[in-house]
Amino acid sequence: MSEPGEILYEVRNLSKRYGAVVALDDVSMFVRAGEVVGLVGDNGAGKSTLVKCLSGAHQPSSGQVLLEGVERHWHSPHDAIEAGVETLYQDSGLAPHLSVSANVFLGREELKPGILGRMGFLAQKSMDTRAHEDLERVGIAVPASGRSVSQLSGGQRQAVAIGRAVAWASKVIILDEPTNHLGARQAREVLQVMRSAKQQGLGVIFISHTLPHVLEVTDRVVVLRLGRVVRDAPTSEFDAESLLGTITGLNAT
């Protein structure tokens, strides 16, 4: 486990091209252990592309990805998950026909580090109970874990997806627009989950267009514009207006 304040996860000079489209252009950024970094930018700025490079879903065209100072080449999301990097994608999928607890345990046949790791294989009933308890512990109020996800509201599904990611993460958690489609109370819960992940020493990367949430929960903000980092500064240096101006490029930064 990294000491608080140490650089945990980092990209250096990362570029990603899709054919002629340059989605990321020489991007460098990092997250420390025990830090929440906000990643913001207008539609198409490159946030989700960066998330996919960090999560192993896409390979960068050039540049480096380093976990705890060691260069890594993720060939799939599974590689990054194995190493302790959990990602909630913007268009995250749960398996709707399965129960809450089955979704929490989906694809976790092996014993993993993290809050749920000590459980290993368990009978269905105790798996339901433990999934429920552990989601609650990370601050997600979920309905009965035995219920099918197809019976949950959109916001409740989102809560399960977030709880799953946070519960399994052992180093880094990346949340791409996790408060979308959530009501005010559920959004507050998600912000609280990020705070508790940070207190446990995880590095948290939070992508959002909801600037008050970004200003409230992050320690530092990285602003992307047209695939480039235009600002990387402590959150205390921004207010809502200056952050918006930096994102759009319509006022001096």
Ligand SMILES: Nc1ncnc2c1ncn2[C@@H]1O[C@H](COP(=O)(O)OP(=O)(O)OP(=O)(O)O)[C@@H](O)[C@H]1O
């Ligand atoms: N699979 C792809 N193939 C081609 N171009 C892509 C692909 N994915 C993203 N792009 C392009 O890369 C750029 C960055 O897209 P990206 O999804 O990373 O933006 P974003 O910052 O996440 O935007 P939003 O706020 O709308 O989610 C856009 O110009 C987009 O059209």
Ligand SMILES: [Mg+2]
């Ligand atoms: Mg996106």
